[in-house]
Amino acid sequence: MHIVVVSVNHKTADVSLREKLAFSESSIQQALSALINQKSILEGVIFSTCNRTEIYAVTDQVHTGRYYVKSFLAEWFDVDIETVKSITDVKVGNEAINHLFKVITGLDSIVLGETQILGQIRDSFLLAQSEGTTGTIFNKLFKDAITLAKRAHAETDISSKAVSVSYAAVELSKKILGNLEDRKILIIGAGEMAELALQNLMGTGATDITVINRTAEKAQTLAERYGGSQKSMQELQCALIESDIVISSTSAKDFIITKPMMQDIMQLRKNKSIVLIDIAVPRDIDPEVNELDLVFNYDVDDLKGLVDANLAERERAAQVIYTMIDEQVIAFIEWINMLGVVPVITALREKALRIQETTMESIDRKMPNLTDRERKVISKHMKSIINQMLKDPISQAKEISGSKNREKELQFFQDIFNITNEVESVQKNEPIVHRSESSFVFSPKQ
Numbered sequence: 001m002h003i004v005v006v007s008v009n010h011k012t013a014d015v016s017l018r019e020k021l022a023f024s025e026s027s028i029q030q031a032l033s034a035l036i037n038q039k040s041i042l043e044g045v046i047f048s049t050c051n052r053t054e055i056y057a058v059t060d061q062v063h064t065g066r067y068y069v070k071s072f073l074a075e076w077f078d079v080d081i082e083t084v085k086s087i088t089d090v091k092v093g094n095e096a097i098n099h100l101f102k103v104i105t106g107l108d109s110i111v112l113g114e115t116q117i118l119g120q121i122r123d124s125f126l127l128a129q130s131e132g133t134t135g136t137i138f139n140k141l142f143k144d145a146i147t148l149a150k151r152a153h154a155e156t157d158i159s160s161k162a163v164s165v166s167y168a169a170v171e172l173s174k175k176i177l178g179n180l181e182d183r184k185i186l187i188i189g190a191g192e193m194a195e196l197a198l199q200n201l202m203g204t205g206a207t208d209i210t211v212i213n214r215t216a217e218k219a220q221t222l223a224e225r226y227g228g229s230q231k232s233m234q235e236l237q238c239a240l241i242e243s244d245i246v247i248s249s250t251s252a253k254d255f256i257i258t259k260p261m262m263q264d265i266m267q268l269r270k271n272k273s274i275v276l277i278d279i280a281v282p283r284d285i286d287p288e289v290n291e292l293d294l295v296f297n298y299d300v301d302d303l304k305g306l307v308d309a310n311l312a313e314r315e316r317a318a319q320v321i322y323t324m325i326d327e328q329v330i331a332f333i334e335w336i337n338m339l340g341v342v343p344v345i346t347a348l349r350e351k352a353l354r355i356q357e358t359t360m361e362s363i364d365r366k367m368p369n370l371t372d373r374e375r376k377v378i379s380k381h382m383k384s385i386i387n388q389m390l391k392d393p394i395s396q397a398k399e400i401s402g403s404k405n406r407e408k409e410l411q412f413f414q415d416i417f418n419i420t421n422e423v424e425s426v427q428k429n430e431p432i433v434h435r436s437e438s439s440f441v442f443s444p445k446q
Helices: 015-020 025-036 062-077 081-087 094-104 116-130 136-155 165-177 192-203 216-225 233-242 259-268 287-291 300-366 372-400 406-417 420-427
Strands: 002-009 041-048 052-059 089-092 185-188 209-212 229-231 245-248 274-278 295-298
Touching (some): 002 015, 002 094, 041 062, 062 089, 089 094, 094 136, 165 274, 165 295, 185 233, 209 216, 229 233, 300 406
Parallel strands (some): 185 209, 185 245, 274 295
Antiparallel strands (some): 002 052, 041 052
């Protein structure tokens, strides 16, 4: 079995091409069904966001698996197969596992260390699991990945430092004023930066948000999208009187907030402090407002210093997470290798226990007057002998799991102990004896 990931992301394609291969939320269930019916695909998970579309697959052959995943993308989106090949990145085996771990921990994101992607991948996996397109391999791999990402965020500062100007503006507001849930917030502008600031504010629990823009329709649309209210530019001064935090990001050529304006506003505010954050270039807020008491004004350069320092912190945290990923990849590969060994170990134990049972039956026939206690003592010591005899062979079988020639060596192991039939029964999930004994069986679509 082989793990393959075919990825379209911000590194392989621009947004116009990524849009062509983006699954809508409503289509993924149907797409999963179509994917798992492709030749060579045994398990599948589809993950799709605005920045990446990735298909994870367990395949019986590497080359055919890669081909049919790409063909599936081309057919599903009605895109030329050569286009799909040119904008996809394919990773196999250890590299595919490593890729998943990097993506889910935020190390492969546009914003280093973002946390949102963890929830998105978890939801994608749970959907695939509910649709029956995951099995032994992916149930283990994705659960390990989710656990790793949670650990990475808990044990490092990878996601605790702002690394975008809009996010830094919100984080700075929190540092100055604390909880933002009860604060009145004014957003001036309705472009991309303003919307990003709004998104980050919503994440803090802020609810009292007003949007002002020169084009009232844009302000109304943005405000409605995030449950805020809208005012006209003519109402700016009234809004400033009421607000605790102002984040401004317009394309105006001149200052829209001046020192004289703020002098009048501060008198009407009865000297209540206000935080002004100017993320516009050129600036929206006259820097001379810094001369006024209780006016805390910050511009892009102030935020950039914070972002640069925080990015350096995130990069240091990323190095720690890379080490975690390396360890987790090794652990998962060891688990994968053990899948082929477990039926052999189970079969060996079953054969030994069957011999023990047969021997006990013979003893019972030849010594029918044994007491229950005597019988238990004999049985216990026989099992002890078996366990001691099996200890070294089982240890050797586990060692074989890491060998490059493990298939050949495992077959040799089976031949020595004459357990090939027993191994086949375990792999088919058939009982070898009447006793119920736990065993691990690879069943890709169960």
